[in-house]
Structures are given as C-alpha cells and as structure tokens.
Amino acid sequence: MRRADRLLQVLQILRRHRRPVTGDAMAEELEVSLRTVYRDINSLVGQGVPIRGEAGIGYVLGEGYDMPPLMFTADELEAVMLGLRWVTRRGDGQLSRAARDSVAKIGAVLPEGLRPFLYDAGLVVAPRDGRTVDAVDVAALRSAIRESRKVSIQYRDEIDRYTERTIWPIGIVYYEATRNIIAWCELRTAFRHFRTDRIGQVDILKDRYPKRRKALLKEWQDELRADMEKPDLDVFL
Amino acid sequence: MRRADRLLQVLQILRRHRRPVTGDAMAEELEVSLRTVYRDINSLVGQGVPIRGEAGIGYVLGEGYDMPPLMFTADELEAVMLGLRWVTRRGDGQLSRAARDSVAKIGAVLPEGLRPFLYDAGLVVAPRDGRTVDAVDVAALRSAIRESRKVSIQYRDEIDRYTERTIWPIGIVYYEATRNIIAWCELRTAFRHFRTDRIGQVDILKDRYPKRRKALLKEWQDELRADMEKPDLDVFL
C-alpha cells in the first residue's frame, strides 16, 4: 500500500515547505523515482488539488486548498512536546510559561485517543547545569522584536568595554548556553550579535525602525551565508 | 489509478455526511466491492485518519479530523516555533521531519492574522557544530518506547567493554550534544542510561515489558530525585 500513502505524504511535504520543492527532493524523501513523483503529482492535480509546478523552480501548493491537515501523528506530538519542554527549560520566564500554556491548548484539541502521545511522551530535556542568568528582560526584547522597535542598550564587550548603542533587534539566536540578540547596530552600521548576559540596561524606544524586519532577517542570513561560504546551507532557519 | 483516487474520495464522503455512513453505501458510490472499502478504510486509519467504525452503525469521521482553529498568543506561537525549530535541528531524521510537519499543520489552522507570528518568529536555534551522528535508528527506539517493547542492544561501555543487554526503554533524555535512552536494564536489574552514540546493534523485540511505562517513568524519576536529594525539584519533566 505504498502509492496511496504517498499521495497524502506528497501533500504534507508541500504543506511543510513553504518554498517550492523540487520533484527530485520529494523523490528522495519518498524513496521513489522522479518519474513516479511526476505521476503522483499528476494524479493529485487530477483530483483537484491545486499544485503549481514551474520549470526551473519546483512545486508549490496553491493557496485555496481547503482540505484541513490530518490530525497530528504520534511522531508529531512527540516533536511538539519535546520542543515545548525545551523551551520551558531554556526560554525566559514568560516564554517558558507560554510553552506550558501551549501544551495545554494543543492537548485540548486532541481527540481522546491521541492525548497520551502528547502527555506521556517519553522525550525529556535535561536540565541545564550551569545556569546563566541574564539580567535583561528577554521577554521585553522579544516584544520589541515583534513590534520592530528600536532599543537602546548598554553592552559589555568581550574585553569589558562598555558601550551604549541603539540597535534594531530582529531576532534571537538560541545557543546551548547563551542567547544572542541579532540586531542592526546603528553604532557600527552593521549586523551584530549581542549576548544577553552582557547586556546591561535595556530601553525599548518608541521609535520603530524604518525597514521591515523580515527583510532585515533575510539580509542578515545572506550575510551569514556569504561569510560561511556555504551558499546552499540553511544557516539558522 | 483508481485506488489512490478512492482514498481521497472516501475522505470526502465521510466529511460530507455528518451521520454515520455504512460501508455498503460507500461501496456503491465508489462502484467497488464492500471488501475493498474495508481495505481502504484500513489504509486510511493506518495513515492516522481518525475514522471510527461501529458495527451496526457505520463509519464516522472522528472529531479529530478537522483540526479546530487554534488560538494562541504571540508568546505561545513564539514558544511553539522555537521549540519545533530546536527539534528540527536536534531530533533524529524522522522527528525532525515531524517537527516541520507540525509547524505546517499548526500554521494551517491558525486564524489568518496570527500566522505571521508563527512564521516570522524571530527566535532561531543555532546549528550544532560538532554533530554527533548516532549509528542507531533513534526513530525505531522511539516507537519501541511508545509501544512498551523490549529491546535488545549491544552497548559499548565507558571503557570500551561491549555488552549485550535486553532493556525496557521508557524514554529519551536530550542533552546538549547527546541523547540517552532511559531504560530498565534486565542485566543490572536497575535503571540505566544508554548514550545513543554508544549503542551498536538494536533489535526491537516483539515482547512487551510487563510494567506500565508511565509507572516506570515515575519510579525512575523518584530514584533520580532521591539521588539528588532535592526532593521537590522537578528533575526532568
């Protein structure tokens, strides 16, 4: 019973990647020949699924597909739970609470039979031993990021020099032990990372920065990619 | 290409009728034998579609199928996304894919206005530099855990001694760089942790272990707590 399974899988793959997916990539994931993928796509289109395929690009699932996604699988519930447990441990207080609330909300919409897969998931996250406590209110920074607001910070250098900067925070990178604010730094006119445990005073300004955050994120990623000279590696996202 | 088409059609039929539909009715509509309908249903259920069939009644699409719209706060969406990104990076291949699928599914049932909070979340997870590749099929171990199955493994000690053990896996602890299987070890008659990168051969046995996994998890946690002599600290969960 492979083909029948595959059709639903193809749908899910297309839903998963928001960018175009090449038939070749799907062929590899489904462990099937490219030709077969073409046949499957053709079959789906024949059933009215809006899949757009463009030469040189790949396939995208059209907007208007109203078929709701299948309920979570056991694997997915484990993934969700493990992820939220990790956030519960590693996130700032507010995020940690949000993670726990999310578990409850997801649990609430699950059919009875699936609930154990979420709540009894055997995947747990080890506690962190050396807990770095950052003095900063990371939750406030997150909301500044969401609202594209400029922020004024006091920052301690690697060699203990203090600077005061106005930055445009666009994201946070979570490392194992530390968190870095990704931001455009007005002082350096360049992207910089700021370790949250080296940030002193934080002042969320009322000003919003003039560029779109999404665009800045893309620029930042492009720069990273260029630095690493691994053009096709997805760097952070 | 009939069967593949039929599966999606069966779904549509079930979605159309709210009341139970008999297999016979479907067989007639699909111009196919009753036996085949049963097979199709079985196939769909195998793919996680919640179809309830009751003798004397007919089939109903379980409540779980239409994922109801999920309402989340911005914080919660950031938590979900960060968590799933972490799993995408750190989980085994299958779990990683499940994490991405989950994002897509949650995104699909989110009210329009909320979607950007999920997809444009600025929280990203740093890639792991020293990538420990475990030879083991962690996905298989996860399913053994879900099904409470005994597993026979070949394990390499800290001092390179090899042992063959039958264990009762009850969970996995995710550390920064490694993953440990939590299990009751028949050889030692005690709970042990097994680093996945030290596990050689894995053999999922057909036998299920006699105790309930949830109970074992609790015992294990109690033991840990006792060891640490921090009675009220939540150790892992």
Place this chain on the structure above:
DNA sequence: ATGCTGCTGTCAGATTATGTCAGGAGGCTG
C-alpha cells in the same frame, strides 16, 4: 434471537505501479 454491520483471512487472476531510457520545453544565471 435476528438482522445489520464492521472486520479479518485467503487466493488467483487482473490491474496498476514502477524504474529506466529518451526527449521536449521553459525559467534562471552568468
């Protein structure tokens, strides 16, 4: 108890699906 209905097993033959090879067409990049 009776009549539906779901569910499972088995089997042989018909139907489908698959990979491979070959070739065409369209978008993108340099």
Place this chain on the structure above:
DNA sequence: CAGCCTCCTGACATAATCTGACAGCAGCAT
C-alpha cells in the same frame, strides 16, 4: 547567448498491488 536546473510526457517490460468472491467471527440495535 549558453548552460543548468526543472517540469513534463511517452513507451515498455517487469514487479508489485489490488480486487472480488467466499467464508466466518463479533458487536450493536431492535
């Protein structure tokens, strides 16, 4: 423009699967 990637289609032999028929068990409603 050339070169590359990608979508797309056709053909064919082989392998895999699907299907219907029949038989039998079990749960639900009346």
